[in-house]
Amino acid sequence: MTRxxxxxxxxxAQTWVLSAVFDFAFCHQCCRQTxxxxxETDAP
Known part of the structure; x- marks a missing residue:
């Protein structure tokens, strides 16, 4: 999956910083938008 x-x-900082994340996601297994x-999980 990618987003x-x-x-x-x-x-x-000399590094890339994520500034915005959008709703569009893509599944590379089925080659479609997802x-x-x-x-929620119980993991710490």
């Missing part, structure tokens, strides 16, 4: 997002270069569902 559409924007990243910006942080000059002082919907991601957030699920």
């Amino acid at each position: 559409e997002a924007w990243a910006e270069w942080d000059i002082p 919907v991601l569902v957030v699920r």
Whole structure:
């Protein structure tokens, strides 16, 4: 799965920083757009 997002270069940190994440998601197994569902877990 991949998700559409924007990243910006942080000059002082010299690294990429995620600045926005969008709703669009893509499944590479079935080659279609998909919907991601957030699920609660008991994991720490």
